[in-house]
Amino acid sequence: MATTRAATKETSITGYDHDDPSLKTGDGGLTVWVLQKMAQEKRFNELDNLFDNGLTMNALPVGVCAGTPARVFNIVDPISDWLDWFAGRDWHGKIYFSISDWLDWFAGQNWRGKIYFSSNNKRVSEGRNRVREFLADPRSPFIPMCKFQTVLVDNHPLAPRAKSNIVILKYADPRTKPYLLEQVVEKFPVIDLMVAVKGKYGPVFVGKTWLGRYDEKGEFTASNPDRLNNWYFLDFNEGALREQRESHWDNSREEMLDPIPHLDN
Numbered sequence: 001m002a003t004t005r006a007a008t009k010e011t012s013i014t015g016y017d018h019d020d021p022s023l024k025t026g027d028g029g030l031t032v033w034v035l036q037k038m039a040q041e042k043r044f045n046e047l048d049n050l051f052d053n054g055l056t057m058n059a060l061p062v063g064v065c066a067g068t069p070a071r072v073f074n075i076v077d078p079i080s081d082w083l084d085w086f087a088g089r090d091w092h093g094k095i096y097f098s099i100s101d102w103l104d105w106f107a108g109q110n111w112r113g114k115i116y117f118s119s120n121n122k123r124v125s126e127g128r129n130r131v132r133e134f135l136a137d138p139r140s141p142f143i144p145m146c147k148f149q150t151v152l153v154d155n156h157p158l159a160p161r162a163k164s165n166i167v168i169l170k171y172a173d174p175r176t177k178p179y180l181l182e183q184v185v186e187k188f189p190v191i192d193l194m195v196a197v198k199g200k201y202g203p204v205f206v207g208k209t210w211l212g213r214y215d216e217k218g219e220f221t222a223s224n225p226d227r228l229n230n231w232y233f234l235d236f237n238e239g240a241l242r243e244q245r246e247s248h249w250d251n252s253r254e255e256m257l258d259p260i261p262h263l264d265n
Contacts, residue, residue: 015056015165016196018203018236023055029200031240032068032233033248039070039231047231051206054164054195059122060152061167061205063260065236066244067113067130110135112142112244112254113234116150119263123152126263127169130254131181142254146174146182148192149218158210158225159193167194167205172214189213190229191220201239207232 016023030050038047112130119125128144148169156166169192174185194207209229212222235241 015058016203017058018061023196023198024202024237025198025200027200030197030204031200031243032066032204032235033243034200035204035206035231035233036068036070047206050197051159051195051208052161052163054162054197054206055203056164057152057167057196057203060116060119060125060150061203061234061236062116062118062125063236064115064130064241064256065113065205065234066240066248067111067232067234069111070231070233109138109250114148115144115257115260116236117261117263119265121263121265124265125150128176128257131179132252133179135181138250139252142252143179144255144257145176145179146171146185147176148174156193158191158222159195159208162195164195167196168192169194170214170218170220172218172220189220191222192232194232194234199235199237199240201235201237203236204240205234205236207234 035047035050110132114127114129116127117125126147126149129146129148130142131145132138132140133143133145134140148171150170151168152165153168154165155162156168159166171185171190171192175182188211190209190211192207192209194205196203196205198204208231210220210222210225210227211229212220214220
């Protein structure tokens, strides 16, 4: 079995392989739905601890993954501030959590996860999100869209306490077609950072998203490094995809990339 990184980031040690059986914890282990519930229960210290103490991986994940989002902070907080002024503190708490819960539900109904392309360089690739074509139409299919570039790096300034390496997802050029959501992502740029932890079916990824901007070179600057936009969680293992199909599906049609593209980089 490969070993994790030593305590110092200067030490270069081969990371875990995604298929390493020691990363599968079995029944009672973490799934994306368990992690989503932790976020909904505001157990952010536990999630931060997982994020800061992840597994160093030897390559980017590849293929289709199940995903769940949670707590869209930067949308909720301005509404929360307005409600403080309009309704006063007596009603604020109930309304705030109703909005947060609705946003969690809405995001969960319209996003199923991601697709990662294979590549010659196992630390650099790209992918797509599994998103409903028309967010306002629950009968519309899920489409591969919202393109991202992804890189496996040793560290990142937005995650200074992370002990493992980090997967970055950049959305400097998210368009594949003129989908409305892609236009929104282009106007409100985000970056995703995620780390792997041991899970029920194998490695599961704990992710954070920040709002900000991209410069002409594609480099990202967060609007507020101390303020997350949302959490998200991904699992590329077949067991997670099976659980998604059997227990978290609404029978909506989904267009898949078949075969999943390979990048010659």
